[in-house]
Each structure stands twice: as C-alpha cells, then as structure tokens.
Amino acid sequence: MNPRRLLGPAIVIVLAVAGCGGESEDASVAEAIAADLRSEQAFADDLDEDEARCVGDAIVADLGVDGARDLGRADAGDADDERDPFDVDSLTSDEVDAVGGAMEDCVEALDEIVVDLVAEGILEAPDEDFPVTAAEADCVGRGVADRIPFGRLLAIGLESTDDGDLGQLTDDEAVAFGATFVDCVDVRAILLAQVADSGADAEVVECLDAEISDEAIELLFVNTFAGDVESAEGAFAGAVDACT
16 A cells, blocks of 8 residues: 555646747747647636636746747757647746646636546556545545645646656645545555455454554554655554554
C-alpha cells in the first residue's frame, strides 16, 4: 500500500498555443490558449468561454506574448507556427505559477475541476491491496481542493514520478493529503482486512482494532505522504507488540 500514489496524471493539463493572423498578436495567443482549454474534457463542463479567455489573457499578461506562445515548449525558439500541443513536463516554475494563478483568478468552478482531476488520478492508478471507490476518490479530491491551491497542485503533479509517486510535499501539504485521505476512506477496515488476509488469527485482528488509535492511522498516512518511511512503518509498532 502506497498512499503517496495519488495524483499521477491527475494534474496534467494539455494546452496548445498557436499564432493566428488578423487580430493583435497578444489577443490571438490568448484566444488560442482559451480555445485549447475549452477543448479539454477535464475543463469543458466547468469552464465557460469568458473564463477561458480570462485565463488566456492573464497568462499573456504574466509571461508576455512570446513567453505565452512558447509556454511549455522545449523547442521555444522554433519559428514554425504550426506546433503540436506543448509538453506539460516542460513547464518551468514561472509557467506553472502563471497557469495556476490565471486559473485561480478566472475560474469560478475551479474546485470542481480539481476534484475531477484528483479523483481521476486516484482511480486511474488503482492499488489492488488498497481499493478506493469512486465516491471516496471524489471525497479526497474535494478535501484536497479545499486545502491546497490549484497552482501548487499543478506543481505537485509535475513533480510526480512515472509510477505516480508525488513530489516532495511540505509538512502542511502532507497533513492535508494524509488527513483528507483518512477522512474519506475507511482505511481502518482496509488495514485490518489486509492483516486478516495475511493469515492472522481473528483474536489478533480484534486486538489490533482495539489497540490502533484513529490518531495513529492518520499519522501513518501523514508520514507516508511526507516521505518519512521509517516513522510510517513504526506507527503501529506498539499495537503489534501488544497483540502478537
């Protein structure tokens, strides 16, 4: 069980920026950003045309027209106007701040977008030993959206490894993820089921249920999200000693 494997592709945004003729250059780049935002299924239901254009304008204002046109592109000096969508992994920290800040300022239903993205990421990387239902994943997404700004979630998603492990979280972020996960998922039942499935006697499972506090379970998840494996592994040491 590895509860750090949450986001994975959840906070991956695919945008495209292309130069257009006719209107002013900054307006055409902003409109291209808006159009590509609206074309993404993750945003389509919760992002109207005005909000999408607001995001495009804000990114252009923050990065400048050249910076916005080259947003997230490894080939930033290429003069070819016909470009493929940018590689989200190529976003710089400044670009992450620009996209995150623009979304936070312009999108009224941003929390709903975050909920959908986080829940999708959890469900796309299922752990057979630690099953999470769609309702539980949605609950985790909602709790995370309430506690961590979109821009920071975007950065966390980009810091994630290919197998879905999250990047380095701050102490407050580890608490947010850990506490939210424990609030939304019946982790006690899952952990005890794992013990029972390992062949432990029913009396041992019952003893562990009595000995392990809710606070210890939350600490296990907070430490795991914080990357403190040693503390996480020792969270139930006293209970195990008492019951075996």
